[in-house]
Amino acid sequence: MFIGWLLVVGLLLGGVNFLAQGKTILIKKATIVPVVGPKIVGGDLLIEKGQIVKLGRNLKAPEGAIIIEAEGDYVYPGLISSFTAIGVTGYPGAGNDLNEVGISTPQMDPYEAINPEDDCIAVTRLGGITTVLTISGTQNIICGQAVVLNLYGDFPCEMLVKRRAAMIFNIGAKQQNRYPSTIPGVMAFLRDKFEKVKLYQARKKETSKSSGKVKARTSKSSRQVSSTGPGFDRGFSLNLEYEALIPVLEGQIPALFIANDEVTLRNSLRLIKEYHLKGIIYSRKGVRKFLPHLAQEKIPLIWAGTMTIPDRWQAYDYNYRMAAEIARQGILFAFEQAGWGPGSRNVRNLPVPAAMSVAHGLAEEEALRAMTIYPAKILGIDDKLGSLEPGKKANVVIWTGSPIQLTSRVKTLIIKGEIVPLESVQTRLRDRYEKIVRQRLKAKKK
Template sequence: MSTTVFTHAHVVPVDGDPFDGTVLVTDGTITELGPNVQAPADADVVDATGKWILPGFVDAHVHLGTHEEAEGWAGDDTNEMTDPVAAQVRAIDAINPADLGFGDALAGGVTTVNVNPGSGNPIGGLAVAIHTAGHTVDAMVLKSPSGLKSALGENPKRVWGEQKKMPSTRLGVAAVIRQAFVDAANYRSTRDAAGEAFAGRDLKLEALTMVLDREIPWRQHCHRADDIATAVRIADEFGYRLVIDHGTEAHLVADLLAERGIPVLIGPLMTSRSKVELRNRSLRNPGLLAAAGVEISIITDHPVVPINFLVHQASLAVKEGLDPATALRAITLHPARVLGVDDRLGSLAPGKDADLVLWSGDPLDLYSRAEQVYIGGERVYRYATPTS
């Protein structure tokens, strides 16, 4: 049995009040934490005097490992844009753990990410939740699949409109999505009626059936308020679990989202207004959503915003009105809940994985840095002062 004790730290559990004290880890799991924890005599001691300990950050929308940095076209496997409905493709099959972004993630205190396919198709494929350290993606997986990616708005309209193919309009994109769900529902009925005699597997329709059965959420890329309303409308028709990705104008329909309990993964926040959909991008929007009762997570869409800037987006949102405690939850517990791994990650509590980060100070302070990062109780990163 391996036991590590982190002593004399300022501990921020996220789901609970901060305290000065100790975190005890046994075999990769948090077993005890508090101001008066007694460490076993044989424990490995990490003196965290003057440090802040928080759970590892979670970015629930990235293209880490599939859109590799500094690799050009050879490392871009984000979109399979040969069919508007590509529900059967899986992000896990394109992730390169050697992507430079994984090192940046650890340096930014990010221990968990959700890797999505891109937004060129109305239906883009299956996402996967992984840790940010490991030699093979299979060893890094937390949940696969963790959702099915879909896109409304400018991107699929542009991609397929330029090819003079359907869908070339917003109404066409919505129609493609509806038809795919009708096909999946018919497939499910035929499969269930046939039972063991069924012999017509279809990976595309199987993926869509997982959404209809509410096994995984529908991850809906949309920016404009009208597209968000369309996302809710289609979700109501087919009864699946909806998550809004990006949500640039979600604050304009916050009452609708709050009433239905639909979470918003908002971001990236540190970008130019490079297209019409981003006209109302603002660092004030996370605070507006949270104030309206919408559960928010903050995302980078890496490499659109470098993943190590996740915490800086949260800090800037605080500057523009977001409550600091909510900001921390938006990069820890809330995205862990969206991914369905909040029983393991997103806060510090007995029984949860020891995915934790030692910070030099308050992580929302620009001058603080992640000094040590642990995943499952194993140290995977340590800041080294540059020598030249």
């Protein structure tokens, strides 16, 4: 019995996916919007084993397939939200694993804290969002890693799309009454940290030439390591903080900078250039003057400022028009609803800034891409998600209309080929009190 439990735990930790993905689903006679190609009016979409197999018209249903008649409805890829705290913090009382204590915590991996029972997951799905980037926090200078998740599964391994999808930095996270308490101090802190990582990496390469059993010394941010064969020289201390930053400096993991004003934007771009980082900018304001630079350097932008109140000297629609300007500059960008932390329950409103931007000059096709294929490209998952193409994972949403039309609603939600129930804590509360109201009205009439 004990061995059996050990096997189960081992499978879970190893990332085995227990979701059944053998169902065959055929969506018929819908308007299919692949996002990367032309619409197919009256089209069919075939899903097998969790993947999109074929798009077209008059497709033949395989034996045993689930048929979804969708005439008059619209089929889109699942929306992607690229800056959230879904799974690590949610409704009050659900727990909070954001923002580890310290100013530099790059070794923090939010995947280890994911709660598949987070109420915000089901709430977010009802907005047509099937995939999110979950971050480690926003309050540290080096906040930690980020993970891409599908919003369906009983275990984190069933939800996982990509671990270590980005490293989060916040130059504006100055400390009170201790170093670094100024922007120059933060910049000096980061440069010092990066140079130490380079020295650590150089020493690691030198010491790895020798072989033999080694016990690494333990320091405040280190752990004991024992290895045999080719490895490290005696006395080498494995530092988890530095280990987490090595792939960032090597350009293997994107450096995602939170930059919500001109000073933090300028310095984020400076560090990206100095250290040849694979940079991404997340911003709610102050980006306009930097758009030409972002376009020239091909730095993606997660734009979360559409619904932000403009400054006093700016026009009322200044931020509403920003996405159209970003698109005109040719910048790869994604919409965001500023849904991290306590705002995780509002991630479902992702189509709102897209709709407002369309009303102020952005092409509807660009708005849809900025919630699907563009964030997929930014997060490095466009080979799996972000559009309706054969071979991609079947994250598919059937809507009554375009997601840009805020009166549209989700009729059917499919994640990795599984039809997901359209139920959440909000729908349960609605149904509960609607029933009570109807009963009281009926009793009153009598």
